[in-house]
Amino acid sequence: MKHPSGTYFLRVSGTSMIDAQIFDGDIVIVDSGLRTYPKRILFQTMMAQARCSIAS
Template sequence: MRVTKIEGEVALQPLAIPLYLSRVAAGFPSPADDYIEESIDLNKHVIKRPAATYFARANGDSMTGMGIFDGDLLVVDRSKTAVTGSVVIAVMNGELVCKVLDKERRLLRSANSRYPALAVLDDVECSIEGVVTHALRYLDVRAG
């Protein structure tokens, strides 16, 4: 999966949006509660370290097994330590990729069995650009 890094300063303007007390049924519907538990600021919820955070746009389907789909907006934290199992943004031979890190085997793995792992060999230029902390998806429902 290729990613496009979105440059620019992350502006953290507080934005309180209602968070409902009851969870939304994704199976059988239940009566809705009219109670708002609190307000939630997505900046505080999604961005822990603003100075170390950037966004990237996912491109492709190699990470669908991790719930990352083509077009998703990825929140990436440069200050987090990447460990085996982390979803990372890496630069490999000059190209940004989103993969699962396997430090012990020196691999960047896809989360889709149709794609092979990428070996990080001594002659391969590779650097970790950050750990993906969230994938935000726009759901576009089009009638007819």
């Protein structure tokens, strides 16, 4: 774990990332200290909610 203080777990809710093999109810590990690259999975937080998408 490269950034322990910026690493956390999220439980996935929804089906928008099924093509990336991320399913409803999965728990994902998020490292907020990593850079974003095109076509990589991206987690964004806004107003106490997280959103998962593919970076463009």
